[in-house]
Amino acid sequence: MNRTQKQSRFAIACLKAVAGFVVVILAFLIGYIFITGLPNISWHFLTSPAKAFNAGGGIGIQLFNSFYLLVLAMLISLPIALGAAIYLNVYAKDNWFTSMIKTSIEILSSLPSVVVGLFGFLLFVVQFNYGFSIISGALTLTIFNLPLLTRNIEDSLSNVPDDQRQGGLGLGLSKYETIIHIVVPASLPGIISGIILCSGRVFGEAAALIYTAGQSAPALNFADWNPFNIDSPLSPLRPAETLAVHIWKINSEGIMPDLTQVSSGSAAVLVLAILIFNLSARFIGRKVFERMTSVK
Amino acid sequence: MQNQKLAKKLMKKSKTARYERFGHLLSLSALLLIMAIVLGIIVFVASKGLATFFKDGISVKDFFTGTLWNPGTKTPGGHQAVGALPMIVGSFLVTILAALLATPFAIGTAVYMTEISPKRGAKILQPVTELLVGIPSVVYGFIGLSVVVPFVRNTFGGSGFGILSGTFVLFVMILPTIVSMTVDSLRGGSRFYRQASLALGATKWQTIWKVVLRAATPGILTAVVFGMARAFGEALAVQMVIGNAALMPQNLTSPASTLTSVLTAGMGNTVMGSLQNDALWSLALVLLVMSLLFNLLVHMIGRKGAFKK
Numbered sequence: 001m002n003r004t005q006k007q008s009r010f011a012i013a014c015l016k017a018v019a020g021f022v023v024v025i026l027a028f029l030i031g032y033i034f035i036t037g038l039p040n041i042s043w044h045f046l047t048s049p050a051k052a053f054n055a056g057g058g059i060g061i062q063l064f065n066s067f068y069l070l071v072l073a074m075l076i077s078l079p080i081a082l083g084a085a086i087y088l089n090v091y092a093k094d095n096w097f098t099s100m101i102k103t104s105i106e107i108l109s110s111l112p113s114v115v116v117g118l119f120g121f122l123l124f125v126v127q128f129n130y131g132f133s134i135i136s137g138a139l140t141l142t143i144f145n146l147p148l149l150t151r152n153i154e155d156s157l158s159n160v161p162d163d164q165r166q167g168g169l170g171l172g173l174s175k176y177e178t179i180i181h182i183v184v185p186a187s188l189p190g191i192i193s194g195i196i197l198c199s200g201r202v203f204g205e206a207a208a209l210i211y212t213a214g215q216s217a218p219a220l221n222f223a224d225w226n227p228f229n230i231d232s233p234l235s236p237l238r239p240a241e242t243l244a245v246h247i248w249k250i251n252s253e254g255i256m257p258d259l260t261q262v263s264s265g266s267a268a269v270l271v272l273a274i275l276i277f278n279l280s281a282r283f284i285g286r287k288v289f290e291r292m293t294s295v296k
Numbered sequence: 297m298q299n300q301k302l303a304k305k306l307m308k309k310s311k312t313a314r315y316e317r318f319g320h321l322l323s324l325s326a327l328l329l330i331m332a333i334v335l336g337i338i339v340f341v342a343s344k345g346l347a348t349f350f351k352d353g354i355s356v357k358d359f360f361t362g363t364l365w366n367p368g369t370k371t372p373g374g375h376q377a378v379g380a381l382p383m384i385v386g387s388f389l390v391t392i393l394a395a396l397l398a399t400p401f402a403i404g405t406a407v408y409m410t411e412i413s414p415k416r417g418a419k420i421l422q423p424v425t426e427l428l429v430g431i432p433s434v435v436y437g438f439i440g441l442s443v444v445v446p447f448v449r450n451t452f453g454g455s456g457f458g459i460l461s462g463t464f465v466l467f468v469m470i471l472p473t474i475v476s477m478t479v480d481s482l483r484g485g486s487r488f489y490r491q492a493s494l495a496l497g498a499t500k501w502q503t504i505w506k507v508v509l510r511a512a513t514p515g516i517l518t519a520v521v522f523g524m525a526r527a528f529g530e531a532l533a534v535q536m537v538i539g540n541a542a543l544m545p546q547n548l549t550s551p552a553s554t555l556t557s558v559l560t561a562g563m564g565n566t567v568m569g570s571l572q573n574d575a576l577w578s579l580a581l582v583l584l585v586m587s588l589l590f591n592l593l594v595h596m597i598g599r600k601g602a603f604k605k
Contacts, residue, residue, distance in 0.1 A: 112529025
């Protein structure tokens with residue numbers, strides 16, 4: 001064996017060692033979250049309200065808040081992102097205006113989430129006087145979510161073959177009708193996967209919510225579904241601490257005796273939720289595709 | 297009479313054309329809304345952040361070179377104590393150290409996933425990195441608090457809170473980001489480069505080192521800059537392990553703070569419009585400007601670094 005071959009063998013062994021080390025770190029990370037967290041998860045933990053001073057508190061309200069904020073943020077951001085993606089895909093010409101738009105979307109997506117949160121605080125909480133509330137949080141999450149969702153939808157729109165568009169235009173449809181009635185349905189599997197992946201990101205976001213949705217979770221009356229009552233779960237004007245904010249909050253200033261158990265349980269629930277979002281993004285995307293195209 | 301009616305009808309836009317116009321305007325307005333938001337963020341944060349210098353009369357030099365951070369009080373020299381240098385140094389230190397640590401590991405792993413064992417890479421490592429990219433930062437912070445901080449305390453002494461713990465947490469946090477972006481750029485390289493190199497008698501390692509990595513250099517640089525941008529802007533994970541003392545870092549294990557950690561810890565305790573509050577907004581402005589600079593860097597790499605023939 002000559003020198004270069006030996007060198008090659010050695011270098012590849014080193015690469016394997018580096019990759020092995022990284023695998024160990026990653027495996028440890030996921031193992032640690034689940035091994036310390038899963039034993040603390042019970043039905044009681046998932047449904048009961050948190051306790052500030054005693055052991056035995058749960059994360060029921062935080063979990064509900066997380067999902068409620070996620071749904072609201074998605075409802076607001078989806079039409080905007082879809083519209084922006086349609087414009088970029090169909091109407092945008094290759095000129096300075098388009099490149100300016102693309103740059104500003106990139107800027108928004110790379111802004112630190114704490115800056116987005118502070119902007120939300122300034123605009124929604126202080127300026128619009130919504131206070132620390134669900135609605136401030138949902139609007140801030142919308143800003144946080146828009147750039148990535150727009151990019152995901154635009155990607156799946158541009159994955160649709162050009163023949164489809166030409167077919168629509170050839171039949172005398174306008175550009176807008178073509179995209180709405182042909183291209184958007186054809187890219188639905190990709191769009192749905194994109195939405196679910198973005199949901200995972202929004203679900204775990206905390207820095208943007210600390211100063212917008214607030215850090216307290218007042219008791220809710222789950223029998224009252226009238227959104228205009230302040231202790232109704234649906235009320236958009238109540239403060240709402242989410243699960244991710246809860247983990248940060250209790251680790252910064254929590255004083256309950258079972259702090260570690262509550263945090264590790266909450267962390268495991270959060271990661272489990274992200275895992276489910278990731279897996280279902282693939283699964284549902286594929287299912288929708290099969291249903292629509294009868295490819296099996 | 298009839299002709300006029302007909303002419304009018306023909307001159308009018310068809311239903312389809314009106315619908316098209318409506319759709320065009322609708323999608324344009326969605327896009328303009330996003331642009332307005334970006335512009336709004338920059339204008340709002342800049343106007344708040346600059347108030348420290350214009351309204352409260354703090355000199356820019358004091359802000360960037362002062363080492364005493366306690367807005368509202370005076371330094372021994374009689375200036376206002378709004379020296380942001382400790383936080384700026386803290387932010388840059390954790391970012392650069394984490395990137396230095398993560399880059400070799402990330403490139404090694406990415407090369408392993410694409411060149412050495414693509415099957416195992418695609419089956420096991422790919423989904424795991426994807427999951428880890430999505431793990432919320434508070435979870436990293438919590439693990440940092442319960443694993444990294446005690447480890448640093450027992451190994452290096454001190455309280456365990458400090459730059460070193462922050463570096464480790466950010467290292468693990470940006471590793472999956474850099475790996476998955478590097479993998480993308482390695483896969484993007486043409487198969488023919490590899491084949492040509494191997495056909496010339498180069499070993500596998502020579503091919504990886506001189507051809508594959510060279511062709512992917514702009515992509516890898518972009519991945520590292522993205523990782524650094526994420527590390528620089530990360531708030532909660534760092535805030536939980538760095539100790540939150542607005543002091544110049546003496547060594548890697550002494551409590552320190554970053555721009556983001558001071559922001560998250562302090563914003564709730566100040567009154568809008570006061571000097572304390574304005575000073576925090578100036579830190580937010582520094583964050584914003586840095587994020588814009590990282591963006592610019594990515595653009596420059598994309599434009600200039602492409603593989604030249």
